[in-house]
Structure formats: C-alpha cells, structure tokens
Amino acid sequence: MALTVKVDPGKHTIRITKSGYFPIKFDVTVEAGETYNISRTLIPTNAVTIQKIEITPSNPKKGDKVTVKVTVKNNTNMTLSCRLRVWIVGVTIIGNPTFSLGAKATHTWTGTWTADRTGSLRLRAAADVYVNEHEKGAGYYETDSTYIDFTVSERKATITITTTPSGAAVYIDGVYKGTT
Amino acid sequence: MVDCCELLKKYDTNRDGKIDRDELIKAYDDWMNGKITWEEFQIVYDAWMEGSINAVCPGCYEEQPSEPEQPPPPPPTPKKAVLNISTSPSGANVYVDGEYKGIT
Numbered sequence: 001m002a003l004t005v006k007v008d009p010g011k012h013t014i015r016i017t018k019s020g021y022f023p024i025k026f027d028v029t030v031e032a033g034e035t036y037n038i039s040r041t042l043i044p045t046n047a048v049t050i051q052k053i054e055i056t057p058s059n060p061k062k063g064d065k066v067t068v069k070v071t072v073k074n075n076t077n078m079t080l081s082c083r084l085r086v087w088i089v090g091v092t093i094i095g096n097p098t099f100s101l102g103a104k105a106t107h108t109w110t111g112t113w114t115a116d117r118t119g120s121l122r123l124r125a126a127a128d129v130y131v132n133e134h135e136k137g138a139g140y141y142e143t144d145s146t147y148i149d150f151t152v153s154e155r156k157a158t159i160t161i162t163t164t165p166s167g168a169a170v171y172i173d174g175v176y177k178g179t180t
Numbered sequence: 181m182v183d184c185c186e187l188l189k190k191y192d193t194n195r196d197g198k199i200d201r202d203e204l205i206k207a208y209d210d211w212m213n214g215k216i217t218w219e220e221f222q223i224v225y226d227a228w229m230e231g232s233i234n235a236v237c238p239g240c241y242e243e244q245p246s247e248p249e250q251p252p253p254p255p256p257t258p259k260k261a262v263l264n265i266s267t268s269p270s271g272a273n274v275y276v277d278g279e280y281k282g283i284t
Contacts, residue, residue: 002266003274003282009261016265016274016284030261041268 023133061155076099081130089122183242197241199228
C-alpha cells in the first residue's frame with residue numbers, strides 16, 4: 001500500500017523505518033504539481049545468517065595448518081552484497097571477504113591459519129550486508145555473528161620402546177609408562 | 181411644477197449629485213422644446229451654478245455608501261508536489277523532513 005504525501009516544492013529528506021529491517025534515509029527534490037512514485041525494498045536485519053562454522057582439525061596442535069570454513073545463507077528473495085569477517089579473538093584476522101549472494105543462496109568461505117600458539121582460543125565469524133541508504137550512511141551492517149572455542153595443544157614426539165625379552169616395565173622421567 | 185428633487189435627479193443622469201454641462205444643455209433643450217418650464221430650467225441652472233444638487237434642493241442627493249473595503253487576497257499558496265511512497269514489505273513508518281507522515 002502506498003502512502004501519499006503532499007509536500008512543498010524543493011528538497012526533502014525521507015526516512016523509512018520498520019521493526020526487523022534496517023532503517024533507510026534518502027533525499028528527493030520535487031517540483032510543484034508533479035507526482036513522484038517512490039518505492040523501496042527494505043533489507044531485514046537477519047538477511048544473511050551464519051549456518052555453519054568449523055575448523056579442521058578440530059583439535060589442532062601447534063604448527064598445524066588450520067582450515068576454517070564458514071557457511072552463510074541469504075534468507076531474502078533479493079541478491080545481496082555481503083561481507084564475512086572471520087577472526088581469532090585477540091590473535092589475528094583470518095579473512096574478511098566480500099561477495100554477492102543470490103536470493104536464498106548459500107556460500108561457503110574457506111580460510112586458513114597456521115596455529116602459532118597453544119592455548120584456548122575463540123574463532124568468531126560475523127556476516128554483514130551492504131545497505132546503500134542506511135540512515136547512518138551507506139556501508140556494511142552486521143546481520144549475524146557466532147563463534148566456536150577450540151584449543152591448540154603442544155605437538156608431542158613419539159617414542160617407541162622395545163625390549164628383548166618383552167614384558168619389561170618402562171619409566172620416563174620417573175613416571176611409569178607401561179610394559180613392552 | 182414638479183418636485184425639485186425629482187427634476188434634478190432626472191437631469192443628473194450620471195448620478196454624481198451635480199449638474200454637468202451636458203446635463204444642463206439637455207435641460208435647456210427640453211425648455212426650448214417645451215418639455216419643462218422656465219422655472220424648472222432655472223432650478224437645473226442653479227444646481228449647475230452651485231455645483232451641487234443639494235445646494236438647491238437640500239437632502240435630494242444621497243451619496244451612495246462606498247463598497248466595504250475588501251481584504252487583500254491571500255498570497256497564492258505554492259502548488260504542492262505529491263509523493264507516492266511504497267515499501268516492500270509494507271507497514272513501514274515514513275518520516276518526511278523529520279515529521280511522521282504515516283505507514284506504507
């Protein structure tokens with residue numbers, strides 16, 4: 001349903017808001033006696049959501065090349081300009097790719113990170129969508145975010161011990177480890 | 181003899197309360213043609229000389245009240261432009277220049 005508004009000739013600022021959608025604002029310049037048909041499609045604040053976030057290996061060791069996969073979905077019937085931000089909190093940015101995402105389409109982005117430290121870490125991902133006439137200015141605005149926690153452990157050496165005869169007890173640094 | 185007021189009003193054809201030269205000439209012609217008497221012509225002549233009907237026949241001419249002064253017409257209002265605003269989905273609030281205008 002269209003809203004009809006009569007205005008004086010000149011420049012006017014129009015602002016449109018709806019709960020669950022990004023607010024937009026734009027200017028129009030009108031002439032006396034003329035009729036202007038203005039139509040806008042509002043972008044939902046959950047237009048793009050993160051469906052899946054995973055790392056491989058799931059329990060990496062220091063020095064491992066960690067693969068990060070993030071899958072996002074366009075929940076609308078329009079093609080959207082999207083941006084994904086993927087980072088390890090307090091450590092590094094893994095990537096912030098931009099891409100076009102068709103109506104109802106999904107997209108999986110893959111990045112890598114070499115585990116250069118040990119400890120408990122948090123991988124975060126945020127999905128943004130470009131809003132051209134956002135009331136705060138054109139740009140990418142967040143529509144979803146999520147995270148997973150993981151631990152990078154120290155990589156250990158393997159010692160294989162055999163004795164003749166077998167059945168001998170083995171201690172390493174004073175700690176019993178088993179029998180051969 | 182006719183009433184002075186009726187006589188003078190007859191010759192004051194432009195209703196300005198005075199006998200003008202053309203009006204006097206008409207009265208003269210009427211006297212010459214026997215339509216009015218010499219005394220009646222003299223009344224018209226005196227009014228011409230005095231420059232006023234009322235000077236000869238007091239209270240005969242009543243000045244017409246002037247038209248009440250009309251207020252000046254308002255300045256023309258500027259013609260408006262029409263905005264037909266629609267959104268998808270509908271149900272959005274619309275503000276123009278910061279003023280709420282309604283829902284699409």
